Amino acid sequence: MSRQLTVIGTGVIGNGWIARALAQGWDVVAFDPDPKAPARTRSFIENAWSSLQQLGLADSASQTRLRFVDNIEKAVIGADLIQENVPERLELKREMLATLDAAAEAHVIIGSSTSGFKPSDLQRDCKNAPGRVIVAHPFNPVYLLPLVELVGGDATRTNHTDIAQVLYKDLAMRPLLVRKEIEGHLADRLMEALWREALHLVNDGVATTEEIDAAVVYGCGLRWPLMGTFLTFHLAGGEQGMRHMLEQFGPALKLPWTKLEAPELTDELIDRVVEGCEHQAAGRPVAELDRRRDDFLVELLGLVQKYWPEAEGLKGRI
Template sequence: MSQQLTVIGTGVIGNGWIARALANGWDVVAFDPDPDAPQRTRAFVDNAWASLEKHGLAQGASPTRLRFVESIEAAVEGADLIQENVPERLDLKRKILAELDAASAPEVLIGSSTSGFKPSDLQQACTRAPGRVIVAHPFNPVYLLPLVELVGGEATAPDQLECARTLYQALAMRPLVVRREIEGHIADRLMEALWREALHLVNDGVATTEEIDAAVVYGCGLRWSLMGTFLTFHLAGGEQGMRHMLEQFGPALKLPWTKLEAPELTDELIDRVVEGCEHQAAGRPVAELDRRRDDFLVELLGLVQKYWPEAEGLEGRI
């Protein structure tokens, strides 16, 4: 029996969830008040489908298993999982999540794609079954990147998070259950730290956007794609591993190299960043860059699976 994902809000992230679910043989019902949403979504799925085919489609996968409806009430009917993707405004998310909570069966999980808000804050206006409203934060492009951060709130029971883990695994995701709720969860807090430092380097005239991206692509990024931060530094300690690395390089953590606060987004800094990115894009449209990124990620995901096969059981250890 096929499963149904209900998607509320069809921006980049919502459309990413739609493409992933379709590629995994799910039915998808979508709601977005924008009358142009169906056309945009189908164009998005068409652009992503070639990469999804290379990555591997589930039996029965088809873009035709998507339909749009005209109300939240119609969207949640028959849902096995509901994914909310409205703009990152707490008041708006609370309103929409309260409507979803009131309209859907109480056992149906509601995941929010929020990148920053805590689930307890999202649950506050929900009165029917607030515990099933959790954070389910993915990464762009959602249809290829497998990580989803699952965070429960004050009203969430352990069995609801376990249900969430099972559902997102059925979408070929790698769920990471965050131990306690915190603004920004895990991965975005790490990315924001790098982003702040990158903005300082541009602002201070140390490097261009292209040079900073090259430092990541040809340096730390290559290692991170397989081992992440801690295991990479473990190797830096030689045969003695992390303990030796911390003894040798730990004192450098106190040096004033990094800047904890983001620089002021002045017009000059904005212009530098925008002009740098436009230079890097070299006139290529975003859709072309999307396809280039996706082709690369399909091959990279195959390499990660080849060289880190034990990650198959990672979900049970987090």
């Protein structure tokens, strides 16, 4: 029996959800008030499809299983899972989620792709079944990267997150249940710390955007896909592992090596960052860079699964 994903909002993230669901053999119903949305979405999927083919399509996968509707009430009919992707403004998301909660059957999970807001804040105006409104935060490109952070709010119960985990696994995703709601969840808080430090280094003239990216690509970034942060440092301690690493390098954490506050985004800093990125892009359009990134990720996901067999479902069907 096929499942249906309802997608509300078809920007980059919404379209990523659509592409992933189609590749896994789901039906997709989409709603976006922009009349140009259907054409934009189909172009997006066409660009992503070759990478999805490399990753492994479900037998029933088809781009033809997508249809757009012209209102919320039609969009939620028959949904097994609803994914909200409207712009990152709290009041707008609250309004949309309250509308979805009122329109959808009470048992249907409603996931918000928010990268920062807490689920209790998102649930506030939902009157029908607020507990099923949860954070389901993916990572771009959604159709390739398997992580989805699931966060429940005050009204959420274990059965809601249990059902959500099953559904997202059926989309060949790796659900990560976040124990405690916090702004930015887990992964974005880690990425933002690195991002703030990188902006300081550019702002202070220590390095260019290209040099900072090289430091990640050829250094720490090569270790992170397999081991993450803690296991990488565990190995840095030698035979004694993390305990020795903390004894040896722990005192350095007190040194003023990092600047956790974000620098002011002055016109000068913005220009430096933009000019640096444009130099790195070397005139290549974003669609071309997307395909290059996607080809890399397909191969990388295969390597992660080869060396970390516990990472079920990262490449192809679960």
